[in-house]
Amino acid sequence: MAKQPKGISYAKYGYLFSIPFVVAYLIFSLYPTIYTAVLGFTDCKGLGNKNWHILEHPFDNFKMVLSNDSFITSLKNTIAIWLMNFFPQIIIALLLTAWFTSHTNEIKGKGIFKVIFYMPNIITAATVAILFTALFGYPVGPVNDILVSTGIKDSAFYFLVDRKAARGIVAFIQFWMWYGNTMIVLISGVLGISPDIYEAADIDGANGIQTFFKITIPNLKTVLLYTLITSLVGGLNMYDIPKVFLNGGPDKATLTTSVFIYNQAFSGSYLYNRAAAASMIMFLIIAVCSAILFYIMRDKDEEKLNKEIKRAKKNAQKAARGQSWR
């Protein structure tokens, strides 16, 4: 056989180019993660404490966190706020995606709309927090002025002291900041679907709604999974808005687990061990939730196909073996 011509091995460039990322990841992500995992089992608390040891009962910190009322409250809040912002977010984003990618009726000025919808995502959390604090000001503020002058309410409402209102506002901010981002991701997913399929559907006389549900959604599955998982991870790690907007208040209504963790470590007592334990608990929760989502959203058709191929191969082998024996 002739020797293969000596080509350039591109593989080594791949490794070369990924070195910066890998190094940065090892130093700034993996090492702190492992360090945190270890800290959770120790008695490390207090500023600049270098003399810490693994606890006699290593899971004490975890037990303490799980029996901490504020942690339980914060976990419930986090999930509630995430759900309250995720569903409206995905529905609005899908709706906008359907409009912006519609083949039958082109919308004018798509680009401008996309930019406007994406805009809130560019503003930093601190700015958004100040903006909303001002909007919902009490006893005078734009929202209260509108409510009172239109007669919807008799007197100004103290939004930021009301637990439900505060939680709702945080969920709304999250929704408002992220629906544009989700929309852009979904649009790019739709643009990746082969136009042939739409053309075929068009010829077969499918209407817009049928096209959306029978073609767009099934083909968007992987992109939707991506959106779902990134939103889940982001949602369960929600920190900046709850922290800078109301600092977890009023009355713990917007206390998320990340704010709880911050408070453990930095709000006066430096309970690094408990903060680390709480972080690891969140890590596990997020990992398990993501795994479940992956399992639910797996491609069932492909799996069936794989199984069939396997079975067919087995049968073929059996048949082949049987033949050789004969």
Next chain:
Amino acid sequence: MELNPDFKDQYKVEATVINTDSGYQESLDQALAAGGKDAPDLYCAEAAFVLKYTKGDAASYAAPYKDLGIDVNKEIADAEIANYAVEIGSNESGDVVGLGYQATGGCFIYRRSIAKDAFGTDDPAEISKVIGGGTQSWDKFFEAAETLKGKGYGIVSGDGDIWHAVENSSDQGWVVDGKLTIDPKREAFLDLSKQLKDNGYHNDTQDWTDAWYADMAGTGDKGIFGFFGPAWLINYVMAGNSGGTKPGEGTYGDWAVCDPPVGFFWGGTWLLANKDGANKEAVGKFIDWVTLDASDTGLQYMWANGTLNGEGGTKDAVASAAVMAKSDGTLDFLGGQNMFDYFVPANEYANGKNLTQYDQTINDQWRDQVRQYTAGNKSREDAIKDFKSAITDNLDVTAD
């Protein structure tokens, strides 16, 4: 720098600017804990968290002033530094490790026009009597509130205005021997706050919000009689929000200061030196000039007279009472009143013994629960119970 030109040749000043919002303490703690040549020689701490650096978890990094070549006890006496500032700036073994340049003892700052309308006079001595200045009791103050209500005014903008006075009048700090302690005087804030709200004695604003600023300009729901605060509140907050820049515009010039019912201080910055710093002598000289120099070329003299950056600058109450005694504290904003007449005694009333390193966190939680109670969202008992659990969940302190 200009006054000490030789300084420039000897040392290089390196400043790392860090956002003082929430990242400041974390960055400073990291730098101090790491040590080495990048650690700061000099650092500042605000009243809300200074205890951590003088007596608390980070106290071990601070150098006693006497180790910096400062004859600290004599200079404190000469400059007449207020007691509260020294108490806060001393570490557990009684050595002074931090002092400020500003005095933050608080007064009651009221509107002259409203005083005339409601009480027939705007004389600070008379108004002091009306609101029970220096009586250590809120009774007279609430009587005055009732009078003001009859004329359609509120006495303060929100409950946050009286909080600093209440907080600092207590006998014990929030944490005593690792245990959460609610001093009766601080617990009484629940009732004072409720009383203010239920009787409509205020506009129910929260400090540092637009509505609070609006009351400084007199554009809120109803006219607000006054605010509790130190000199910095006048210069840096009220003057800018009064809706004017010279007498006759907005509420500018319509204010005066008098004694508060209970003595208190609010805010302030303490200067600390790193005990591992290499430039102790230089740092000592600088700290001395900033915090203890009572001469006419000290920072404080220029600060008190508003001449730091040339004539006509902002005047502020300074740490040294000796400096204030020989300075001119008249402000147009206060209708020509010399603010030092009231701010010098105010510093003596302030108490530096009831602070803890957890105050920032605990005060936030306390004010939060008090608001829940006054808004009618929960009972008094529940507010206290939830306050306790919020604190013990968060901090390494216990409660009953």
